Amino acid sequence: MAWMPSGPPWVPRRARQTPNRRTGEETLADIVFGIWDGQTVHPGKDALWTPKLTPLQDVAEYEPGNPIQAIMGWDGFFVFDPSVDLVDMARAYMEVVQRESCGKCVPCRMGTRVAVDLLTRIADGKGSEEDLHTLRRVACLVRDASMCELGHTGMNGVLYLLEHYEGVFRESIVQGVRHPRRSYHTKVTAPCIEACPERLDIPAYIDTIRSGRYTDSLSIIQEKNPLASVCGRVCVRFCEFACRRGMLDDPVNIKHLKRFVSDVELEAAVKKQAKQVSLSPDAKRVAIIGAGPAGITAAYHLLRKGHRVEIFEAMDEPGGMATYGIPDYRLPRQVLRNEAQVVLEMGGRIHYNQRLGQDFTLKDLRDRGFEAIFLAVGCWVGMRLGIPGEELEPKGYYVGVDFLRHVNRRDPLDMGTKVVVVGGGNVAMDCSRSSLRMGANEVHLVYRRTKAEMPADKVEIHEAEEEGVHFHFLTNPTRLLVEDGRVVGLECIRMELGEPDSSGRRRPVPVEGSEFVIECDMVLPAIGQKMDVRCLGDPPVLKLTRWNTVEVNPDTLQTSMECVFAGGDCVSGPATLIEAMAAGFRVSHSIDQYLRHGRVELTEEERMSRVLRAVSAVDEDMVDRLARGVQRIQIPTRSVQERVDDFEEVEMGLTPEDALLEADRCLRCYRILLVATAK
Amino acid sequence: MAATRRSETKTITVFMDGTRLTAREGQTILDVAREHGIRIPTLCYHEKLKPIGSCRLCIVEVEGSATPVAACTTAVSDGMMVRTHTPELVELRRETLKLIFLKHPMNCPACEINGNCQLQDLAHEYDINHLDLHTYNIRPVEPEPEPYATPLIQYHPRRCILCGRCVQACVEITEVGAINFKGRGALTRIAPVERMGAIKPQCVSCGECMAICPVNALTEALGKKRGKAWETRKVKTTCTYCGCGCQLELNAVGDTVTGVTPTEGGVNRGALCSKGRFGYDFINHPDRLKTPLIRENGTWREANWDEALALVAERLADIRSESGADAIGALASARCTNEENYLFQKFVRGVLGTNNVDHCARL
Ligand code: SF4
Ligand code: SF4
């Protein structure tokens, strides 16, 4: 099609390179023109843009053999292939905006409809000069006056196209030819959604809370996440760190909103989910090893997809690390039990006290007729400090995860009165705070870097401080002091921060001769966990990585054995609850595809997410308008005196009034991405 | 109001259209403007509800914000500079109004609330006429074939401007949550909430949604014409259905009662139940009893009050002396006032001498 951009820099298309082989400068030829955030992008424009555009070049092929022709988004567009039909693309984009418009405010509800009609008319070759004028005016209205970010951003792409390629639209009006309709890949998302490993539709469930529809809200969460009230309590909140409200004041309290709806609606909702499943008699059988967050999520989704699921769990309770690694004051046991119940109600089965490698092997499962296996055994072996004294296995020495498991199972413990915990992560926080609750008089925490580098949740650190845990930063243990088979002290050395290491954090180095002793009768190292690879036999039946985790295809989570998939901590190393659940969710697609078609590939959602991430790298996001609503609501906690002696929950939930106010703070940062591909 | 919750009495300064105003922390821009008599047009805002922010007519410019913000949902801050009526704002409001009229029919003469309609007032203020709409010239927005209705309430999707007041009123005033937005984009409409999980919010036909609708998109289902605003007389009275004492206004055209509208204040603070709101048609009903009737030889004849009371007194005295007071039983109506009912039982116990007295309890 012959067209020329009417706006400024137009650079003729260079010879296209074969996709896949893109390196360095050359590849930039692939973007013939683009505009983002008001800045034009074209080959050779300026060196600043080059690194930012690299991710875009990397996704230039949407799927094998299907190059991207153009991308249109919430703040601009990119053209890779000049033969793409921009008029039809604009029309299609506007249709998505109109379809997604929640219909609650006038400009977006009606304005996008006007825009669709005008663009359709122009694309049909029936438009007029005046239509262009009206289109512009309406687009500006929607951008400036809409209630939420969908309207604020939905028109930008079209406005930029009108600015830089007005000629194309005009030509269509003059020539009066109908543009053939094409279909496109589209995605509706938000920064918080993309930050969530499971991609929960966060603005949607917040919006339904705002209108007082708690059941709807919970259903939206449960579309993906069967453990809503668990996540609502202990999730590390990737979403909140990405929340755009944070650019204005503080992020929306997404976690507590989730806890709120799941607490008020739980019973009704669990039953409802259960009723949705019907297993056909010839359903394929899937075995899941481990009833932790990954296993339960996978079971939930596989059951919904109509497969027969049996879980093999080594312990006598569901929940895995969420049960045995998280103390009750953060996550009451009953909450998890209730939610894990959903697997049984949906017709799944859980076999307890079945340990892989001891009670059965992967081969046994195959022989018993399971056609696919999901390995989600987690990381249960706590790392040791590697210092002298440990080898004596003295009384009062427990590896952090073992200690927590004892506490959570109410198993007998050699409890001391003065405890030293080593480490700076959430497990270390859990050990410290649990020790206090188990009757320790004094708890010391030893961490080799500074507070700023502690990986633990800020809220956890704060609450531990409130409860009187003594923090020793820039301190590292060197020797365990033992007398009569019992820990009597921990020798430590002071550290100072040196050069940054590969993680970007400054590496701590010991200060010569600064050793000192903390007297104590209990030491709990919480410096990491690893997977117990013995369960895979010797030699292991699955390929492992050099970190002794299970090796998988990162996209599909398939292991070296075709019918075995793996996910959660045993693949990633110790990570978060929601990442494990996301792996469970991911694996349910893979296994479903594998059982149905014998092969596994990326889902459309994941493909679009890849493109989106590349586009986001260019995006310099900011919130430059005032928003509605109050300041972030403070979550009430039980007072320190009240809480340090028991394992009852520390954080209380939101009241309905506060939940409403908090929900009202969400800006609904929906954004729409459209990708035109050759095929 | 959402934004006032964290309010203290801390005073701050706000500049509005160049005037320096004193405001309290936690107030919205609209609150402050109204307090100082600055008019900002609104449509979805209602004093009784939390601000909704859907109509976008109250948009104002605030220094530091790249785009206008809604005055009804934005809290003021110290030193804030607000402009309420720049030419750009006026233009944006006009465009917004035009978009509303793409669906809302401009046939005001046929509408019962003609002359008493906020939307009509705004169309007048911003000089919108139907010729303006031709520039848009789009496919008509077709509402769904069978719009939402209850036995008492009828929804008119074309008229509805989706301000969301009704949805909010049902949640906030009635605390039921029976209706909500349904659909997306231009096809969005108000619809009953479908069953979710174990919960199905049921409409109780209180009519709060209807009363709060600014554009007559929710009307009484029985097809009565309400009379034009300028010919309607409003008479403030107390609802007679039960002892609560809700305040309401009877709307009358001539001697015909054409509707009930809430009035502010009173124990009910403007809210009514389905009886108080819809149960007024007996007043002008042809079958309504207007004089006492006396049954003679199996047929009823009209009588006057003196005659009727004399007859009742005579018969009561006869029965009591023939068969004793306990042969008499007395039943009063819930539609009498407390005082009347008190007097009635006093009469039955003290004068007739029996405890056989009761009350129909509810209507
Ligand atoms: S304001 Fe709402 S939509 Fe925007 S990022 Fe935060 S939670 Fe997501
Ligand atoms: S029915 Fe009335 S109150 Fe409800 S949204 Fe429509 S216009 Fe607003």
Ligand code: SF4
């Ligand atoms: S009549 Fe009352 S209960 Fe029914 S929808 Fe309207 S406000 Fe809600």
Ligand code: FES
């Ligand atoms: S009155 Fe503020 S948006 Fe409607």
